[in-house]
Amino acid sequence: MATIHVDGNDYEVEDSDNLLHACLSLGLDIPYFCWHPAMGSVGACRQCAVKQYKDADDTRGMLVMSCMAPVKDDAYISIDDEEAKAFRETVIEWLMVNHPHDCPVCEEGGHCHLQDMTVMTGHDRRRYRFRKRTHRNQYLGPFVAHEMNRCITCYRCVRFYKDYAGGEDLGAFGAHDNVYFGRYEEGTLESEFSGNLTEVCPTGVFTDQTHSDHYTRKWDLQFAPSICHQCASGCNISPGERYGDIRRIENRYNGDVNRYFLCDRGRFGYGYVNRKDRPTRPELFQRSQRGVAAQGVTLMEVDEALDRAADALRGATRLIGIGSPRASLESNHRLRELVGADRFSTGIEAGELERLRRMEALNRDSGVATPSLREIEACDAVLVLGEDLLQSAARLALSVRQAVRGKGVELGAERGIPEWNAEAVKTIAQDAAHPLFLATPEATKLDAIATRTRRAAPDDIARLGFAVAHALDPTAPAVGGLDDDTQALVGEIADALLAAERPLVIAGEALASLAVIEAAGNVARALARRQKAGAGLTLVRREANSVGLGMLGGESLDWALAQLEQGDADGVVILENDLYARLPAAKIDAALDRASAVVVIDHQRTPTWEQADIGLPAGTFAESDGTLVSLEGRAQRFYQVFDPSYLRPDTRIRESWRWLHALQATLERQPVTTILLDDLTEAVAGDMAAFAPLHHAMPEAQFRIHGLKLAREPHRYSGRTSMRANLDVNEPRAPVDLDTPFAFSMEGYAGYREPRREVPFAWAPGWNSPQAWNKFQDEVGGHLRAGDPGVRLFRDAAATRDEASYCDRIPAAFAPRDGEWQMIALPQLFGGDETSRRAEPIQARMAPPAVTLNDDDAAALGIAAGDPVAVSLDDTRVTLPAQLGRDLPRGLVALPQGTLEPLVGALPAALGWGRIALDTSAADGEARA
Amino acid sequence: MSRILQPASERRAETHPLTWRLHDDASPVLLAEYRDTGGYAAVAKALEQHTYESLTAEVKSANLRGRGGAGFSAGMKWSLTAKGDDVPRGYIVCNADEMEPGTFKDRLLMEQQPHLLIEGMILAGYANRSKQGYIFLRGEYHRAAASILRALDDARADGWLGADVRGSGWDFDIALHTGAGRYICGEETALINSLEGKRANPRAKPPFPGQSGAWGLPTVVNNVETLCNVPGIVNHGADWFQALSGERSSDGGTKLYGASGKVQHPGLWELPMGTTGRELFELAGGMRDGLTLKSWLPGGGSTGFLLPEHLDLALDFDTIGKTGSRLGTGLITVVADDQSMVSLTRNLEEFFARESCGWCTPCRDGLPWSVKLLRALEAGAGEPGDIELLEQMARDLGPGKTFCAHAPGAAMPLSSAIHYFRDEFERGITRPRGEAHADPIPVGSI
Amino acid sequence: MTQHTATIASDAFALDPADRAAILEERAHYPYPQAASIGALKIVQQRHGYVPDGAIPAIAETLGIGVADVEGVATFYSLIFRQPVGRHVILICDSSSCFLTDYEQLRDALIDHLGIQMGQTTADGRFTLLPVCCLGACDRGPTLLIGEDLHGPVTPEALPALLEAYA
Numbered sequence A: 001m002a003t004i005h006v007d008g009n010d011y012e013v014e015d016s017d018n019l020l021h022a023c024l025s026l027g028l029d030i031p032y033f034c035w036h037p038a039m040g041s042v043g044a045c046r047q048c049a050v051k052q053y054k055d056a057d058d059t060r061g062m063l064v065m066s067c068m069a070p071v072k073d074d075a076y077i078s079i080d081d082e083e084a085k086a087f088r089e090t091v092i093e094w095l096m097v098n099h100p101h102d103c104p105v106c107e108e109g110g111h112c113h114l115q116d117m118t119v120m121t122g123h124d125r126r127r128y129r130f131r132k133r134t135h136r137n138q139y140l141g142p143f144v145a146h147e148m149n150r151c152i153t154c155y156r157c158v159r160f161y162k163d164y165a166g167g168e169d170l171g172a173f174g175a176h177d178n179v180y181f182g183r184y185e186e187g188t189l190e191s192e193f194s195g196n197l198t199e200v201c202p203t204g205v206f207t208d209q210t211h212s213d214h215y216t217r218k219w220d221l222q223f224a225p226s227i228c229h230q231c232a233s234g235c236n237i238s239p240g241e242r243y244g245d246i247r248r249i250e251n252r253y254n255g256d257v258n259r260y261f262l263c264d265r266g267r268f269g270y271g272y273v274n275r276k277d278r279p280t281r282p283e284l285f286q287r288s289q290r291g292v293a294a295q296g297v298t299l300m301e302v303d304e305a306l307d308r309a310a311d312a313l314r315g316a317t318r319l320i321g322i323g324s325p326r327a328s329l330e331s332n333h334r335l336r337e338l339v340g341a342d343r344f345s346t347g348i349e350a351g352e353l354e355r356l357r358r359m360e361a362l363n364r365d366s367g368v369a370t371p372s373l374r375e376i377e378a379c380d381a382v383l384v385l386g387e388d389l390l391q392s393a394a395r396l397a398l399s400v401r402q403a404v405r406g407k408g409v410e411l412g413a414e415r416g417i418p419e420w421n422a423e424a425v426k427t428i429a430q431d432a433a434h435p436l437f438l439a440t441p442e443a444t445k446l447d448a449i450a451t452r453t454r455r456a457a458p459d460d461i462a463r464l465g466f467a468v469a470h471a472l473d474p475t476a477p478a479v480g481g482l483d484d485d486t487q488a489l490v491g492e493i494a495d496a497l498l499a500a501e502r503p504l505v506i507a508g509e510a511l512a513s514l515a516v517i518e519a520a521g522n523v524a525r526a527l528a529r530r531q532k533a534g535a536g537l538t539l540v541r542r543e544a545n546s547v548g549l550g551m552l553g554g555e556s557l558d559w560a561l562a563q564l565e566q567g568d569a570d571g572v573v574i575l576e577n578d579l580y581a582r583l584p585a586a587k588i589d590a591a592l593d594r595a596s597a598v599v600v601i602d603h604q605r606t607p608t609w610e611q612a613d614i615g616l617p618a619g620t621f622a623e624s625d626g627t628l629v630s631l632e633g634r635a636q637r638f639y640q641v642f643d644p645s646y647l648r649p650d651t652r653i654r655e656s657w658r659w660l661h662a663l664q665a666t667l668e669r670q671p672v673t674t675i676l677l678d679d680l681t682e683a684v685a686g687d688m689a690a691f692a693p694l695h696h697a698m699p700e701a702q703f704r705i706h707g708l709k710l711a712r713e714p715h716r717y718s719g720r721t722s723m724r725a726n727l728d729v730n731e732p733r734a735p736v737d738l739d740t741p742f743a744f745s746m747e748g749y750a751g752y753r754e755p756r757r758e759v760p761f762a763w764a765p766g767w768n769s770p771q772a773w774n775k776f777q778d779e780v781g782g783h784l785r786a787g788d789p790g791v792r793l794f795r796d797a798a799a800t801r802d803e804a805s806y807c808d809r810i811p812a813a814f815a816p817r818d819g820e821w822q823m824i825a826l827p828q829l830f831g832g833d834e835t836s837r838r839a840e841p842i843q844a845r846m847a848p849p850a851v852t853l854n855d856d857d858a859a860a861l862g863i864a865a866g867d868p869v870a871v872s873l874d875d876t877r878v879t880l881p882a883q884l885g886r887d888l889p890r891g892l893v894a895l896p897q898g899t900l901e902p903l904v905g906a907l908p909a910a911l912g913w914g915r916i917a918l919d920t921s922a923a924d925g926e927a928r929a
Numbered sequence B: 001m002s003r004i005l006q007p008a009s010e011r012r013a014e015t016h017p018l019t020w021r022l023h024d025d026a027s028p029v030l031l032a033e034y035r036d037t038g039g040y041a042a043v044a045k046a047l048e049q050h051t052y053e054s055l056t057a058e059v060k061s062a063n064l065r066g067r068g069g070a071g072f073s074a075g076m077k078w079s080l081t082a083k084g085d086d087v088p089r090g091y092i093v094c095n096a097d098e099m100e101p102g103t104f105k106d107r108l109l110m111e112q113q114p115h116l117l118i119e120g121m122i123l124a125g126y127a128n129r130s131k132q133g134y135i136f137l138r139g140e141y142h143r144a145a146a147s148i149l150r151a152l153d154d155a156r157a158d159g160w161l162g163a164d165v166r167g168s169g170w171d172f173d174i175a176l177h178t179g180a181g182r183y184i185c186g187e188e189t190a191l192i193n194s195l196e197g198k199r200a201n202p203r204a205k206p207p208f209p210g211q212s213g214a215w216g217l218p219t220v221v222n223n224v225e226t227l228c229n230v231p232g233i234v235n236h237g238a239d240w241f242q243a244l245s246g247e248r249s250s251d252g253g254t255k256l257y258g259a260s261g262k263v264q265h266p267g268l269w270e271l272p273m274g275t276t277g278r279e280l281f282e283l284a285g286g287m288r289d290g291l292t293l294k295s296w297l298p299g300g301g302s303t304g305f306l307l308p309e310h311l312d313l314a315l316d317f318d319t320i321g322k323t324g325s326r327l328g329t330g331l332i333t334v335v336a337d338d339q340s341m342v343s344l345t346r347n348l349e350e351f352f353a354r355e356s357c358g359w360c361t362p363c364r365d366g367l368p369w370s371v372k373l374l375r376a377l378e379a380g381a382g383e384p385g386d387i388e389l390l391e392q393m394a395r396d397l398g399p400g401k402t403f404c405a406h407a408p409g410a411a412m413p414l415s416s417a418i419h420y421f422r423d424e425f426e427r428g429i430t431r432p433r434g435e436a437h438a439d440p441i442p443v444g445s446i
Numbered sequence C: 001m002t003q004h005t006a007t008i009a010s011d012a013f014a015l016d017p018a019d020r021a022a023i024l025e026e027r028a029h030y031p032y033p034q035a036a037s038i039g040a041l042k043i044v045q046q047r048h049g050y051v052p053d054g055a056i057p058a059i060a061e062t063l064g065i066g067v068a069d070v071e072g073v074a075t076f077y078s079l080i081f082r083q084p085v086g087r088h089v090i091l092i093c094d095s096s097s098c099f100l101t102d103y104e105q106l107r108d109a110l111i112d113h114l115g116i117q118m119g120q121t122t123a124d125g126r127f128t129l130l131p132v133c134c135l136g137a138c139d140r141g142p143t144l145l146i147g148e149d150l151h152g153p154v155t156p157e158a159l160p161a162l163l164e165a166y167a
């Protein structure tokens, strides 16, 4: 710690910080541009100048850039100094020389850091009387729009895109006052994190194209604290709504999880909320018999729907419920209450469910902790078994990248270079990196930063992991028959993990291989036995609430289907789950055909919905509240963003749990009582010990600040009195939210001074941009002052000393077969999940489905890249263009997960062995089922 | 090619350590001749008698100040370089990017006497425990490149470079790196970035290159002329070096001084450090017939203008520094009284604006604005307040306010021109458009 | 250790095998491949007179570095030409000493004589006219560099004869 004197006041600050960081953390305002809390200082913009004095007697002082000036004990500085103020105003004046006067038509307007800083410095008059230079813009793909004239050359975009996120196609070009930030040639940005440019850019050069398509100013949006539903990482988001549509998704700061950055699937995948074909009223399907398409659909009122549904279900002799890993704990729990715990299915395919349970057990008792995303960034050796993280949990990959880069920080520290001195750290680092070992079936984009990569079949990846565990701890089972090369690799990995203080092992669901997960578990155990107190185990799950649902308990989807098919049950309630996305259609059809009552609650018109007798329209994450458990075991609440019926009175969308509650009451012929979210969460918490911490997790509906609810809308929100005028000239009162502490209006607390964990939108006086998060943090880039949202359910895992024994079910080495190929389905970032692939911008980024095979295998079959390849696996036949050059081992064939579905439906869960051949009947590269 | 204007007969080993070997016909001094005249003796001596510490100490006590323009003590720089057994061996880089307007000294040394530079680099490499030397040569110096390449080959063949230099057990080699333009590459940290194949943006200091330079290793960057002074110091000692300048200056050694502009005999001279401007001006024969001296730049475009009355000052770092200008490279540029200060300043600021790397705001966006204001003044389209605005900009482009010394270099001629010749600038506002400089001062085309 | 994956543009550009070899040779001079990028651009320029867009990804791929990094360098340095130039590039020094020794007259004479503006190429593809920083021959101002030949002082009158030598 150090004491600094700022304009006559004394403060205690961290001596490892720079002055800008320290002052902002104290709540003092200094304008800045090129500095970013996650990316450190480079001293380019010269905006953050302050006066620094030699000592208390020095009256002249010297201007320094606060971002580049280390905190020194007993330093005297002044922010208010006239020369410093004048210089900062001049810097803005210079930045404005070429900046257009287009705020009124600029999409950054209203949440623009440049606007904020301009106001802060007081620059309000133009003296420059000459022409401005202009640039041409580039088309950068469906996500990000480009308007280079607004650039103030802070270099943040390239520093994020290239240095932080590892992208190679965006750069800084040109020199002097003609510096251009863009792609080396026009085209779609390749990075999975391109959307962060819209927040990293302090002005309107990079803006959200999907927002642009239905633009609304930030101050006219209604927000809620939410959790991304597009994968299991648990990133915190702030969705913004206007006129009943989600207009954009902004990052919501969580100091433990995503901090400042999201992946593009999460940011741009919200379009399914706005789909015009969503069910908005209960639907009654008329069909002569199950299995034929409905002849008609009748829209119903809520009461009628409940009655009809209850009648139908009462008609069934035995009822089961199928839950969903993309629905909240509360909704799943309600369903379980409705049907009874022994008749509840998680809606997850049996193999995946088994693996989920196994992963949960490992997270609890491997003796190694499950790190948060932030903790991952501090790891100093990483072994990844089987996951292409950029595809299966992209945000996590970004954290792993920071872990690898951490080596540079370490080297810098040895030479007295502080972590925030970003370019100097980069220089000292060169390509020094913390070790990263990747074992995956095919090439991945993370390979570029890996120490070593290994391409192998799932079983061989598992064997590698088992062998590493054995190398770490000889009491772990050994793996026989490894070749010298592999043995050497095993030794290298084990040495690196042992040498590290915070080694991390990552595996997960990507290869649908229990063996791979067990192997990771063995490595974790071995690290625990070797007293690696800082070790971590991260197990990637597929869906937003996979972990929560695994914990909640319940049978597999296969069980549920068997119940129906065998006639053990004939009524089913299906919650937010498209069964056809999980198992082949024939299986689902066979089960549903025998059911006498099928009630589907969902927000999308899925093939499963089409099979319903009664469909009840559910809210998406944007129209409902609930709790999800992320892959690190963090239970986090998401809150309703808007009330869909306020602007669309015809809508009968309800939270799934509300439907289920009402359905239960109706079934029991009871009046439908009011039920509140907190009651439900408490019910979940009380249900099992694992969920007990949920009690403390949430601000309850009664939470108030100064007696006020919390505002969902900025205080400048406009048009409230007229936005419904087309429906009714009388403005009804704003919808009342009994479930949460948030108000559907601008009334309520929206400030930053009072600590609160759940922040719908970050705003503080003078800070309209995402940089306003500074004001909510204990120190900039740190944690929220009230604590980061969420509660970790696996918290004590490291403390649970492992008594469980090693897994010894080591698979045999993979052996390619003649004329048959082992099929694997690989996760896809764009198009791989059930909901976001319904969003148009995501569809535009989806790679057309292809079949990947080994180059030598292809050559042997006379297949060239792009040739149509007929793939047959059990009953599935599909022709796909061949993709080569991916380094896939011989004997394997990889298919895309999710994007293939529109062609052939879900693939069988356990893929097994299939055949491939050049499809001579197909036109070049044509994909067809 | 450029020439040293002192005839060979006037140049002697003891008094002209940089140029005494040079031929009157400007042909290069090849290895054989260089060795026959005591070349590489300093390397042999150093390998035999010096540790890296003692060699550094020798250069430090000679007070050899950097000839690249900043005048920082070479020995001091070397003593601050991270060395030691736990530190990886780094680089010695010769700054041969000579692009400072008005500067043409390094070219001469490299074209005509490359072995002196190579010898200096070997010594610097030894003193700094470098594993490798790079000569960062500007891309336009084709003849110098050829001369250096040949000399490197010859020196390597003769055992002065490569593995086990002259049987000493010490490995050291030098490679030539040619640039692709851009003045900013001469700034030592930008130069390192450029050497690494990056955009030539400077780096923040600290860490200084001596701690973390090229590829993160300890790196020393010295100017060509600085390095060429090292063999003499090693051969004859620090005292001899100090004595070269005698009473004239507290800085030791000789300096390659030069003069350009409309003087009778523009050219180069090796003279004791601290030679006065007037002596130099007179060696150059004074102004061309019919012209009188109005102003002069002491050492390149990034130094401040001085007046004729300053000619009697010693051309050394401290003396010139006291005037508010800088010695810079010590090659003076003279301005005749019929030449417009506004146009010349505009020309200089155009140079600095164009050569800005574009990293920091004041330089990138401030300089082009100053150029536009100067053009307006030049065209008689100035407005009240323009001069004050230029003055403010010159202040805000000053040291510490920008990322590197490029913009402060641009501010020097700007502020000094306005300071000494304000009336010329005011004419751009008060005279009717187009006539601002018609009489008595013609200007460059507008 | 760091590997890079570069996407190769479909431009019709193909790196000449000799140039590729020269680039790899250049790469060997430095501890990291990025350092050879400027040399690589010069090698390509040597052959084509300029650096065509298609060369950027080709160089990135050859050196195993990012495309945007190569483009960043290729657009920063003034001696890397990104458009076709004439057979002879005339670099005229426009810095202070030459400015004071009548650079502007020389420049105007060049513009008149060649019938092109600064930055342009003559219709017959013979000359391209560009400004350059101080050529380090201030004692001979005004100066210009044609190809690798330095000339100075050059008077407007002497220009036509001087240019004759460059076919």
Ligand SMILES: Cc1cc2nc3c(=O)[nH]c(=O)nc-3n(C[C@H](O)[C@H](O)[C@H](O)COP(=O)(O)O)c2cc1C
Pocket: B065, B066, B067, B068, B069, B070, B071, B072, B074, B095, B096, B097, B098, B099, B100, B183, B184, B185, B186, B187, B188, B189, B221, B222, B223, B224, B226, B227, B404, B405, B406, B409
């Ligand atoms: C914009 C700028 C350009 C420079 N150009 C050169 C140059 O061309 N040659 C040079 O030796 N030093 C140049 N310098 C000075 C170098 O940064 C550095 O001080 C010098 O190379 C150190 O060598 P020395 O101590 O031997 O002089 C330049 C500095 C700046 C700020």
Ligand code: SF4
Pocket: B184, B201, B202, B355, B356, B357, B358, B359, B360, B361, B363, B364, B402, B403, B404, B405, B406, B407, B408
């Ligand atoms: S002052 Fe700034 S913009 Fe100018 S050259 Fe230096 S770093 Fe680049």
Ligand code: FES
Pocket: A020, A031, A032, A033, A034, A035, A041, A042, A043, A044, A045, A046, A047, A048, A049, A065, A066, A067, A068
């Ligand atoms: S924020 Fe400090 S210089 Fe840009």
